[in-house]
């Protein structure tokens with residue numbers, strides 16, 4: 001899958017003006033536009049996965065993109081279990097990755 005930021009003036013649905021916003025992803029600055037989800041900003045930055053599955057440690061990121069699978073969980077400003085595909089980014093958001101071992105499973 002290839003993703004890239006689409007500038008509003010090139011978007012065929014003409015969403016109107018967008019304002020650049022800045023967030024941090026795992027401590028590194030990332031930029032997006034108002035209205036974009038956290039997942040969209042991370043993917044536009046070239047990141048396709050941002051957590052690992054609990055049992056096998058397989059990479060996970062955007063899967064369904066509609067809030068059903070919970071593969072895209074991140075920590076936003078200290079709040080755990082946020083679905084990156086559903087949360088619109090707000091300037092200043094601090095995104096961190098989360099990985100949880102299953103109880104009783106040695107990592």
Ligand code: FES
Nearest residue numbers: 063065067070085
């Ligand atoms: S990608 Fe499935 S819930 Fe976010």
